[in-house]
Amino acid sequence: MLGASEEQIPLYQEARRRGIPTIAVDMRTDAPGFPFADATLKISTRNTDAIADALGDVRPAGIVCGASDAALASWHALALRYGTAYVYPESALAAGDKAAFHEIAASCGTTGYGWTASDNPDAVIMKAAELCFPIMVKPVDGSGSKGVTHVTHPDGLPAAVACARSCSASQAVIAEEFVAGRPLAIEVFMQNGRAVMACVKDKEFVGGGFVVKRLGTAQLPSVTRDRIEATVERLCRALGITDGPANFDAVLGTDGHERIIEANARLGGDGVPRLLTAAYGVDVVRALVALALGEPFGEHLAPTRAAHAALELIGSPLAVAGELIAWEGVVEARSIPGITDVELYAEPGDVVRPHDQSGHKIGLLVAAGPSVADAFSALEAAGALIRPIVRPIAEAK
Numbered sequence: 001m002l003g004a005s006e007e008q009i010p011l012y013q014e015a016r017r018r019g020i021p022t023i024a025v026d027m028r029t030d031a032p033g034f035p036f037a038d039a040t041l042k043i044s045t046r047n048t049d050a051i052a053d054a055l056g057d058v059r060p061a062g063i064v065c066g067a068s069d070a071a072l073a074s075w076h077a078l079a080l081r082y083g084t085a086y087v088y089p090e091s092a093l094a095a096g097d098k099a100a101f102h103e104i105a106a107s108c109g110t111t112g113y114g115w116t117a118s119d120n121p122d123a124v125i126m127k128a129a130e131l132c133f134p135i136m137v138k139p140v141d142g143s144g145s146k147g148v149t150h151v152t153h154p155d156g157l158p159a160a161v162a163c164a165r166s167c168s169a170s171q172a173v174i175a176e177e178f179v180a181g182r183p184l185a186i187e188v189f190m191q192n193g194r195a196v197m198a199c200v201k202d203k204e205f206v207g208g209g210f211v212v213k214r215l216g217t218a219q220l221p222s223v224t225r226d227r228i229e230a231t232v233e234r235l236c237r238a239l240g241i242t243d244g245p246a247n248f249d250a251v252l253g254t255d256g257h258e259r260i261i262e263a264n265a266r267l268g269g270d271g272v273p274r275l276l277t278a279a280y281g282v283d284v285v286r287a288l289v290a291l292a293l294g295e296p297f298g299e300h301l302a303p304t305r306a307a308h309a310a311l312e313l314i315g316s317p318l319a320v321a322g323e324l325i326a327w328e329g330v331v332e333a334r335s336i337p338g339i340t341d342v343e344l345y346a347e348p349g350d351v352v353r354p355h356d357q358s359g360h361k362i363g364l365l366v367a368a369g370p371s372v373a374d375a376f377s378a379l380e381a382a383g384a385l386i387r388p389i390v391r392p393i394a395e396a397k
Helices: 006-017 048-055 072-082 090-096 098-107 121-128 154-166 222-238 272-280 284-292 330-334 372-385
Strands: 023-025 039-041 115-118 135-139 149-151 173-177 181-191 194-205 212-217 244-253 258-264 308-314 322-328 339-344 363-369 387-392
Touching (some): 090 098, 090 258, 098 222, 098 258, 115 121, 181 222, 181 284, 194 222, 222 258, 272 284, 272 339, 308 372, 339 372, 363 372
Parallel strands (some): 023 039
Antiparallel strands (some): 181 244, 244 258, 322 387
């Protein structure tokens, strides 16, 4: 298991349910997935050679990674080294390079927009100034909304580029014209080159920024939904993803055309697998574990219901770092009709940070119902009850 964040815990739970021993790899000594593993390696998931050295004579039957971009290259390399049944496709690594993905999307005929990228800060500033403002400045290899800045005037470019570079392993930055419209997220699971499971979701953000706060199954005309699903299926094939998961961020523009903003050639984070189960009864976690072991996985992707689902991420109520004192209303929130999941990632005594990036969430709620309105009604009722009590660290001292 490459990675042991809270996003990966469902993979460990599925392996344990099946009686499959797991080895967790994560550089964090306090990784939340470690208690769910049978053995742990406190090593960076990027360090393929160190992982192999630590494994010694152990030969894993399968290698898997969930919602972690950092581990994808190691997933490919280690699968080749150990000859596992499933090998993560090397071509899919292009999804982690936003500039390379733009080129792939253009080759697939998807509607594009202006952008420029470079590892030279002066070059990207000069070329970005020629784009149509507002623009978004991001690390080329970033994820989780880290290092992302919305820039309305060329004067803001130097600071935005510096911020993006500080969050980039490659020091490369991309500037993209901002696309106005309806933000969407698309989840897909491929089998034999076809999208056997697809879900289009609406996105809402924290405080008008770009960190996801809510997701909900989208109501769209069937012709629009079919076109979007066909687009992402085409992109998956271009990335070499014939079997396995991927997810895409998109905007449905005011002109009725979708723009695919970026791709992640892996399971979606932010609790998306829980939302998919609540809506359709599918289990992408079970499907991924089965795929990693070379087993049939399609049965886990067959819908068993047709509901709507919504998800809300819980963050600290403070704009500064704080200490979690207590959770209130958890039992009451769980009892709300329609609530399918309440997950808490922080415990009293933990330091929690402002919800300014995906990795700073401290919990989530998932709700399902016969309509989008029903799902969001349950979500709002539970969200009004559950409350993290957080004290600023300075005050705590």
